[in-house]
Amino acid sequence: MLPLVRPGRAAAPLRRLCRRILLLSSSPQTPSPSSSSSPYSTKISPLLLLLSPRPSPASGGAWRWRGVSSCAVRAVDVGGEAASTSSDLSSPYLSVRIRCRKEDAEVLSEGLLCFGATSVTVDDIAAAGNLDEITITSIYAHGEDVDSSVSNAASSAGLEYKPVYETSVGKQCDWVTVVQETYESTKVINGLWVIPKWRTPPDPQAINIIINPGLAFGTGEHPTTKLCLLLLRETVKGGERLLDYGTGTGVLGIAALKVSCLVLLVYYYLQMGAALSTGIDIDPQAVTSACENMMLNGIDSNKMLLYLVPTNAQAACFPNIDKSEENKPTGGLELKSSKGSYDIVAANILLNPLLELVEDIIGYAKPGGIVAVSGILTEQVPKVEEAYSRYLENISVSEIDGWACLQGSRKA
Amino acid sequence: MATTLKDAVARKPVLATIRLIVPAGAARPAPPVGPALGFYRLNLMAFCKDFNARTQKYKAETPMQVTLTAYKDSTFEFVVKSPPVSWFLKKAAGIETASGRPGHNMVSSLTLRHVYEIAKLKQSDPYCKHMSIEALCKSIIGTANSMGIEIVKDL
Numbered sequence: 001m002l003p004l005v006r007p008g009r010a011a012a013p014l015r016r017l018c019r020r021i022l023l024l025s026s027s028p029q030t031p032s033p034s035s036s037s038s039p040y041s042t043k044i045s046p047l048l049l050l051l052s053p054r055p056s057p058a059s060g061g062a063w064r065w066r067g068v069s070s071c072a073v074r075a076v077d078v079g080g081e082a083a084s085t086s087s088d089l090s091s092p093y094l095s096v097r098i099r100c101r102k103e104d105a106e107v108l109s110e111g112l113l114c115f116g117a118t119s120v121t122v123d124d125i126a127a128a129g130n131l132d133e134i135t136i137t138s139i140y141a142h143g144e145d146v147d148s149s150v151s152n153a154a155s156s157a158g159l160e161y162k163p164v165y166e167t168s169v170g171k172q173c174d175w176v177t178v179v180q181e182t183y184e185s186t187k188v189i190n191g192l193w194v195i196p197k198w199r200t201p202p203d204p205q206a207i208n209i210i211i212n213p214g215l216a217f218g219t220g221e222h223p224t225t226k227l228c229l230l231l232l233r234e235t236v237k238g239g240e241r242l243l244d245y246g247t248g249t250g251v252l253g254i255a256a257l258k259v260s261c262l263v264l265l266v267y268y269y270l271q272m273g274a275a276l277s278t279g280i281d282i283d284p285q286a287v288t289s290a291c292e293n294m295m296l297n298g299i300d301s302n303k304m305l306l307y308l309v310p311t312n313a314q315a316a317c318f319p320n321i322d323k324s325e326e327n328k329p330t331g332g333l334e335l336k337s338s339k340g341s342y343d344i345v346a347a348n349i350l351l352n353p354l355l356e357l358v359e360d361i362i363g364y365a366k367p368g369g370i371v372a373v374s375g376i377l378t379e380q381v382p383k384v385e386e387a388y389s390r391y392l393e394n395i396s397v398s399e400i401d402g403w404a405c406l407q408g409s410r411k412a
Numbered sequence: 413m414a415t416t417l418k419d420a421v422a423r424k425p426v427l428a429t430i431r432l433i434v435p436a437g438a439a440r441p442a443p444p445v446g447p448a449l450g451f452y453r454l455n456l457m458a459f460c461k462d463f464n465a466r467t468q469k470y471k472a473e474t475p476m477q478v479t480l481t482a483y484k485d486s487t488f489e490f491v492v493k494s495p496p497v498s499w500f501l502k503k504a505a506g507i508e509t510a511s512g513r514p515g516h517n518m519v520s521s522l523t524l525r526h527v528y529e530i531a532k533l534k535q536s537d538p539y540c541k542h543m544s545i546e547a548l549c550k551s552i553i554g555t556a557n558s559m560g561i562e563i564v565k566d567l
Contacts, residue, residue: 093447109431113477114498114555115510118444119432121451139447152510155558170447182453182486215441217457224461351468352437377465403465 093118094140098150098165099133108163111153112138116145142169180213186220188229192259194220194251197296207258210296211249216281216289218248218348224374225251227398227405228348231372232256235344240274243338243364245347247279250290252346253304254297277304278338282311307335339363348374355387362391367412374405381406424487428452430480433496436467452482459490466492475499494537497555500530511560521562527552 096117100108109120117138140146146167154162183196187203195201196219197212213219220226232252236242236259244253256274279290287308294304345365347354354361354373365371371392376384381397381404389395392408399405430452432444439445439460449456459480467476480490498510505520531548534540540548553563 095447110496111558113431113433114496114559119430119448121428121430121448123428137451139444152558182455213457217461219457221455222458222461350437350464352472375461375465380465380468 092142092169094142094144094146094167095170096138096140096146096150096165096167098136098138098163100136100159100163101132102134104159105134105136108153108159109136109138112136112149115149115152116140117149117153139170183213183219183221186226188220188226189233192229192233192255194225194229207255209251209254209258211251211293212289212296213249214285214289214292216248216283216286218251220251223400223403224348224405227400227403228252228346228372228374229255231398231405231407232344232346233259235370236274238273238275240343241276241341242274242278242344242346243342244277244279245345245361245364246286246349246353247281247290247306248286248348250279250286250293250304250306252348253277253279253290253306254293254299256344257299257303258297274344275303278307278335278342279304280307280309280335282309284308305334309335341366343369345369345371346374347372350375351377351380351384354384358387358391362388362410365410367410369410370407371410372405372407374403376404376406378402378404380404424483424485427482427484430482432478432480433475434463434478435473436470436476437464437472439463449480449482449488452488453486454480454482454488455486459488463490463492491539493539494534497530497534497552498559500533501552501556501559501561504530505561507561510558515557515560517560518562519560521564522556523564523566524549527556527563 098108098112105122109122112120117140119139121137121139123135123137140149146165150165151162180196180198183199185193185195185199185202187193191203191206192209193201193203193206194209194211197210201208201210209220211219218225220229229252232242232255236256240256242253242256244250244256247253254277256277259273279287281287281290287306290306294301294306340363342364343366345361347357347361354376361373362371371388373384373388378399384406385395385397388406388408391411393411395406395408397404397406430448432448434445441450441456441460445456445460449459463478470476475495477493477496478490479493480488482488501522502508502510504526505522507520511517511519527549528545530552531545534548534552535543535545543551556563
């Protein structure tokens with residue numbers, strides 16, 4: 001049973017996004033082929049045209065809002081668990097800067113790691129030049145006894161002096177956004193790009209998948225994401241049902257819906273991509289991120305469904321059920337009953353889960369359906385092939401940069 | 413990613429060397445990875461995915477030593493080594509934390525047999541291969557002494 005819970009954390013950013021969309025939709029503009037206007041308008045206006053046979057833009061906007069809240073329902077987000085992981089991430093850490101002699105740096109770092117430091121960073125030794133002393137930065141979990149740790153490390157390293165150090169408390173959240181600024185738009189292949197939310201697409205005519213990664217995996221830069229996107233581009237002909245197993249940011253699910261859209265269709269919004277995408281993940285942050293990315297790309301909630309599944313893949317009973325009226329207890333049943341009906345199943349996770357969950361992954365595909373697994377290194381391919389050859393035929397392997405993607409079709 | 417650190421250093425200017433202990437298969441953007449890498453603007457998720465893929469063959473959650481070399485152009489390379497000797501010793505002795513006053517308070521004791529087994533495990537680590545078993549044993553005994561674990565001939 002997979003009861004669906006109304007998301008606490010997911011709702012706020014979604015509502016903000018919806019307000020922005022509503023603002024744009026309230027001033028309908030004729031779509032221009034030149035995208036001097038923001039990326040959003042070229043996406044939203046075609047949708048409006050689709051809606052214009054209906055009464056008015058205002059009610060079109062209202063429909064959009066309803067679409068949002070039903071998206072919010074389907075994206076399951078267990079409030080309690082999300083809160084605990086976020087507190088994990090936002091708890092402060094201790095950053096300790098220690099000065100010591102150059103020669104002792106190596107041994108002292110070993111000692112510090114031994115006695116409770118979670119990481120030790122040594123700024124480039126060569127750059128320290130002629131200075132006798134260098135600085136080591138060490139990170140500790142909050143509440144650790146830094147003093148005893150440093151003195152134990154110093155004595156185990158055989159230092160006669162106790163190194164001078166200063167402690168400062170750091171906060172978690174800041175660096176996540178800082179690193180995000182370095183993400184670039186990635187070209188997967190001619191005509192297919194993955195763009196971070198804060199960048200403009202370099203090629204507006206191409207199929208652009210807009211992603212706000214947050215803490216989920218799948219910005220499009222990693223070779224495995226590229227491999228899967230290329231595979232989708234080749235296999236999606238139109239009207240398929242896709243399951244994205246371990247959806248992360250939802251990039252594969254969104255790509256399947258968008259891919260093989262003709263360029264002309266800025267005026268028309270005719271979907272030549274997959275008919276339906278379903279994304280599942282065990283991480284609530286992934287489901288949140290995927291839901292947001294769905295909105296960013298203007299995907300209807302009935303084209304893409306998202307589920308949070310328990311870590312134990314044999315669907316166990318979820319203990320906390322939200323009794324709000326938006327709760328749809330049939331969601332879990334929908335997922336279970338859809339087993340064996342997907343044309344394409346894509347699983348970009350890791351070797352061990354792939355090996356453990358073989359039956360679960362294959363179970364979702366229909367006989368003759370395509371199953372693609374990735375997130376494996378080239379050297380791990382034989383193991384995966386061995387496990388999957390029981391269920392798949394026509395197995396082929398593609399590789400980029402030492403990472404591989406294995407695909408096959410399910411035996412009848 | 414498979415080049416040795418020596419080549420790497422010769423090629424590109426190094427910004428910093430980061431040493432971490434990360435549980436195998438369980439790297440996340442949270443600490444210890446997050447602040448350490450985030451400070452140098454390195455691609456966290458790429459490291460997590462890469463590290464998790466490479467440590468699939470080890471028992472989950474075993475703390476692995478990772479040494480990252482961050483280059484000035486925001487790229488990085490890393491090597492995964494076996495868990496720290498102190499972890500092996502703690503597991504063998506069945507204790508959680510080392511002694512606060514090594515030399516004065518002994519928390520546990522192990523036999524030479526244990527030391528030998530640990531040395532053999534360490535030798536399979538490509539970064540310790542050049543050391544002889546004897547040298548490894550001596551270094552393990554040294555670490556044990558600094559932790560307050562006594563090494564005896566027979567228990």
